Amino acid sequence: MKRLCVLYDASCGFCARCRWWLAMQPQFVELEFVIAGSPEAARRFPGLRGELRANELVVIDSGGAYYLGPDAFLMCLWALVDYRELSIELSTPLLRPFARAAFELLSTSRKWISKLFGLPGEEAVQTLAGIGEVPG
Amino acid sequence: MEQTTDYTLWSYIGYLAISVALTVWVGRTLYKNGRIFLVDAFLGNEKLADSVNHLLLVGWYLINVGYVSLALKLWNNNPTNARGVVEFLSFKVGGVLLVLGAMHFMNVYVFSKWRKRALLRTTPPPVRPQGYLAGERA
Numbered sequence: 001m002k003r004l005c006v007l008y009d010a011s012c013g014f015c016a017r018c019r020w021w022l023a024m025q026p027q028f029v030e031l032e033f034v035i036a037g038s039p040e041a042a043r044r045f046p047g048l049r050g051e052l053r054a055n056e057l058v059v060i061d062s063g064g065a066y067y068l069g070p071d072a073f074l075m076c077l078w079a080l081v082d083y084r085e086l087s088i089e090l091s092t093p094l095l096r097p098f099a100r101a102a103f104e105l106l107s108t109s110r111k112w113i114s115k116l117f118g119l120p121g122e123e124a125v126q127t128l129a130g131i132g133e134v135p136g
Numbered sequence: 137m138e139q140t141t142d143y144t145l146w147s148y149i150g151y152l153a154i155s156v157a158l159t160v161w162v163g164r165t166l167y168k169n170g171r172i173f174l175v176d177a178f179l180g181n182e183k184l185a186d187s188v189n190h191l192l193l194v195g196w197y198l199i200n201v202g203y204v205s206l207a208l209k210l211w212n213n214n215p216t217n218a219r220g221v222v223e224f225l226s227f228k229v230g231g232v233l234l235v236l237g238a239m240h241f242m243n244v245y246v247f248s249k250w251r252k253r254a255l256l257r258t259t260p261p262p263v264r265p266q267g268y269l270a271g272e273r274a
């Protein structure tokens with residue numbers, strides 16, 4: 001596996017922050033970010049449309065294998081040098097249900113978290129900065 | 137002229153001899169037996185492991201002999217009889233042994249961390265993919 005492509009929700013400020021945090025971390029596997037539902041995502045992964053359930057994080061590796069929801073979170077951690085061990089630990093039978101619940105909670109409450117910390121989405125930031133259209 | 141035994145001097149000589157001998161013995165033992173552990177921690181790179189092993193041995197001698205020298209005079213009352221000499225030696229050599237042990241465990245801890253990290257590089261993903269996109273290239 002050479003690369004992991006992360007489809008994230010750019011309208012969620014918290015997700016955009018997480019994307020930058022992920023990008024800054026030392027990586028075992030290169031991470032690439034594509035806005036979920038963007039024209040680029042549709043062009044690169046036309047087969048995914050049916051699979052992509054709304055409100056879920058999606059990670060696709062360079063071989064075409066895809067991971068959804070909590071597993072996608074684990075794959076993001078697994079790609080990072082400092083968090084690979086954590087991802088392995090979180091996927092042990094003992095911790096797995098808790099990790100799953102936590103990631104699902106994080107995913108469903110992401111808009112609320114963004115609001116709580118006052119994190120604007122990428123479109124909002126670009127509109128404010130006068131850049132205008134979000135590049136697809 | 138009355139012949140007196142300089143107990144303090146003999147304690148120092150005994151202390152230095154025992155401590156340096158212990159340092160060398162422990163160092164050589166770790167050098168010999170730690171090699172295979174280091175080779176594993178460096179993913180089979182034997183040249184690098186041997187080099188690091190040798191550097192570690194030199195560092196070990198420097199730190200421990202340095203500590204032994206510094207700690208020579210850290211004793212309140214100098215021994216005036218044979219019992220005092222034994223007490224002195226026992227206290228001082230005990231201190232040296234504890235320092236050697238602490239150094240040793242620190243080394244093992246650091247290298248087991250390195251080894252773990254080296255092994256992590258080749259650890260497969262913790263989860264299976266939910267599916268495959270036919271003919272996709274990410």
